[in-house]
Amino acid sequence: MSDEVIKAENLTKVFNKSLVAVDHVNFSVKEGEIFGFLGPNGAGKTTTINMLITVLKPTEGKASVLGYDIVKQANDVRKLIGVVPQEYTADEDLTGYENIILCADLYGIPREVSKKRALELLELVELTDFKDKRVETYSGGMRRRLELACGLINRPKVLFLDEPTLGLDVQTRAATWDYIKRLKKEYGMTLFMTTHYLEEADALCDRIAIIDHGKIIVTGTPHELKDGLGGDIITISIKENADVTEIIRSVKHVKEVKNEDGAYRIKAEAGELTAPLIIEALREKGYTVTKLSLTEPTLNEVYLEYTGRAMRDTEESKEAFISQRITLRRARGR
Amino acid sequence: MSGANEYKPSLIRGLWALTVRELKKWLKDPVMVLMLVLQPLIWMGLLGKSMNIGALFTSGNLGNMPVPDRIPIPGNYVIPPVNDFVYVNNTWFSDIGSKIMENTFGVADYFSYMAVGMISMIVMTTTMFSGMSIVWDRRLGFLDKVLSTPVPRGAIIFAKVLNATLRAMFQATIILALAYILGLQLSSTFTLLNLLGIYAAIFLLGVGLSSIFIAFSLRSTRMERPMQIISLIMMPLMFASNTFFPIKLMPDWMQAIAKVNPLSYVTDAVRQLTILPLDSSALIIDFAYLGIFAAVLAAIGIVLSWRYLTK
Numbered sequence: 001m002s003d004e005v006i007k008a009e010n011l012t013k014v015f016n017k018s019l020v021a022v023d024h025v026n027f028s029v030k031e032g033e034i035f036g037f038l039g040p041n042g043a044g045k046t047t048t049i050n051m052l053i054t055v056l057k058p059t060e061g062k063a064s065v066l067g068y069d070i071v072k073q074a075n076d077v078r079k080l081i082g083v084v085p086q087e088y089t090a091d092e093d094l095t096g097y098e099n100i101i102l103c104a105d106l107y108g109i110p111r112e113v114s115k116k117r118a119l120e121l122l123e124l125v126e127l128t129d130f131k132d133k134r135v136e137t138y139s140g141g142m143r144r145r146l147e148l149a150c151g152l153i154n155r156p157k158v159l160f161l162d163e164p165t166l167g168l169d170v171q172t173r174a175a176t177w178d179y180i181k182r183l184k185k186e187y188g189m190t191l192f193m194t195t196h197y198l199e200e201a202d203a204l205c206d207r208i209a210i211i212d213h214g215k216i217i218v219t220g221t222p223h224e225l226k227d228g229l230g231g232d233i234i235t236i237s238i239k240e241n242a243d244v245t246e247i248i249r250s251v252k253h254v255k256e257v258k259n260e261d262g263a264y265r266i267k268a269e270a271g272e273l274t275a276p277l278i279i280e281a282l283r284e285k286g287y288t289v290t291k292l293s294l295t296e297p298t299l300n301e302v303y304l305e306y307t308g309r310a311m312r313d314t315e316e317s318k319e320a321f322i323s324q325r326i327t328l329r330r331a332r333g334r
Numbered sequence: 335m336s337g338a339n340e341y342k343p344s345l346i347r348g349l350w351a352l353t354v355r356e357l358k359k360w361l362k363d364p365v366m367v368l369m370l371v372l373q374p375l376i377w378m379g380l381l382g383k384s385m386n387i388g389a390l391f392t393s394g395n396l397g398n399m400p401v402p403d404r405i406p407i408p409g410n411y412v413i414p415p416v417n418d419f420v421y422v423n424n425t426w427f428s429d430i431g432s433k434i435m436e437n438t439f440g441v442a443d444y445f446s447y448m449a450v451g452m453i454s455m456i457v458m459t460t461t462m463f464s465g466m467s468i469v470w471d472r473r474l475g476f477l478d479k480v481l482s483t484p485v486p487r488g489a490i491i492f493a494k495v496l497n498a499t500l501r502a503m504f505q506a507t508i509i510l511a512l513a514y515i516l517g518l519q520l521s522s523t524f525t526l527l528n529l530l531g532i533y534a535a536i537f538l539l540g541v542g543l544s545s546i547f548i549a550f551s552l553r554s555t556r557m558e559r560p561m562q563i564i565s566l567i568m569m570p571l572m573f574a575s576n577t578f579f580p581i582k583l584m585p586d587w588m589q590a591i592a593k594v595n596p597l598s599y600v601t602d603a604v605r606q607l608t609i610l611p612l613d614s615s616a617l618i619i620d621f622a623y624l625g626i627f628a629a630v631l632a633a634i635g636i637v638l639s640w641r642y643l644t645k
Binding site for chain 2: 050078089091105134154
């Protein structure tokens with residue numbers, strides 16, 4: 001086994017013989033990295049994860065996790081992975097502690113080990129005080145943390161996180177990111193996650209694959225992807241009333257200069273290094289810079305560039321998710 | 335990090351863990367237990383008590399009937415009883431009445447007859463409803479999470495079946511106790527050991543029914559469908575069996591249905607073990623049929639579930 005922990009080759013899933021959810025997807029995840037699948041709802045992220053965690057069978061192509069084939073050696077894969085699903089799957093009628101023990105039993109972990117480990121994990125996700133309370137009483141953030149703890153009970157080598165912060169408010173989301181980062185650090189795991197939040201992918205992932213309509217459009221580190229757009233945006237204004245476009249263009253790394261009513265919009269690689277060079281070049285010619293701003297392109301711009309549109313229905317889906325959950329709970333009503 | 339490989343996910347361990355989960359959920363929801371018991375209780379209390387068939391043959395009901403000179407009974411004639419014998423002393427009619435009741439129902443009171451039939455009813459409702467819990471497990475993502483663990487797939491299905499069956503047994507015990515309080519007449523051959531036989535019959539019906547319901551529920555992602563199926567087939571299954579009325583008096587076409595209806599066999603087995611004088615040859619037939627029923631349906635159910643679980 002090389003350092004490729006997950007490897008997918010032409011992985012494809014077709015539902016009902018016509019709906020192509022995942023379309024000949026190729027990627028590999030290296031040991032110890034956080035790999036993110038970024039894409040809008042319905043792009044095929046969850047379907048991909050469900051194939052990798054052996055819940056769905058691929059229609060075509062193959063994939064391996066830790067060297068084990070996800071179809072032929074599914075049981076070996078299952079023993080070594082942890083899963084934090086998109087939904088809150090913990091049983092509402094059981095306590096947090098009971099839920100973790102249930103997970104442990106499914107892995108066949110001896111009780112003496114699992115009891116100790118459950119308490120450790122509850123400590124890690126800061127649920128110790130609530131361990132004997134029914135999950136019904138937990139908030140969204142607590143449920144998510146409980147899911148994390150459940151996913152870690154078998155000390156997985158690879159952890160799969162499906163939309164780990166879906167439906168959480170901004171603070172809870174940030175807190176969850178911290179947990180995920182800590183998990184990676186403490187357990188040295190490889191993480192595979194899906195998200196449709198650009199900030200999340202940017203904040204957490206070492207590498208990202210942008211997926212849309214079941215196809216991977218581009219793969220790279222967030223930095224590479226943003227750089228791929230042609231670098232940062234520098235905006236400069238000068239005191240003097242003169243056209244300095246040519247001077248700026250002659251500076252190293254500058255790719256594009258536009259004069260917009262006295263303000264110069266400059267596209268440049270490594271903006272933090274280029275900006276001082278531009279100031280220097282202008283000063284040498286006797287011009288004074290009055291204003292300078294440097295903006296890095298966000299993943300939003302990357303996304304726009306590759307898919308030709310902004311992230312669709314991001315907020316709407318959160319609402320939809322929450323309302324669906326409320327309906328479910330009401331329907332359950334017991 | 336090492337050691338993750340060494341755990342041995344076992345069928346028994348997983349089965350136990352998943353069954354305990356279901357039972358815990360169940361015990362934390364006593365209202366649902368009560369609701370399921372309530373239905374047969376209402377049937378038993380209202381229908382069982384109101385259908386006072388025995389009263390048809392008492393003097394109060396028959397007293398004003400014209401008594402012919404001779405009552406024709408196939409084969410010979412019976413000298414009619416003297417009139418005052420009928421009016422003053424009703425032993426003759428009540429003797430005939432209880433004979434008719436016994437010939438028809440096997441026992442003299444209809445309540446005992448139908449109250450025992452409620453055992454089949456509770457087994458059927460309980461197993462059907464617990465089949466639906468797998469729809470919930472799927473919708474809430476629990477099923478997918480369990481499928482991503484190395485727990486043997488069989489444990490997932492068996493846990494549901496076992497849970498349904500255990501519930502049915504528990505609820506049947508309550509029904510039986512309530513029926514006894516309401517006036518169930520136990521036969522002289524009844525002993526507490528017979529309870530084991532009753533549980534065995536319930537177990538077989540429970541395993542058969544829940545396997546097939548779970549398999550069908552696995553396919554549906556909506557709650558409505560299994561609900562509709564349940565309400566659609568429940569009443570016909572009850573009426574086309576010996577739950578309320580003896581099969582031998584039904585029209586031929588209905589007898590054909592009642593004779594393959596597993597509810598008939600459970601009901602008969604439970605009757606043999608409680609209110610009827612035990613007829614072991616009938617009991618053996620009941621158990622043989624139920625055994626085959628459970629084995630065949632469980633096999634079909636498990637094969638189907640297996641296919642549906644691996645999408």
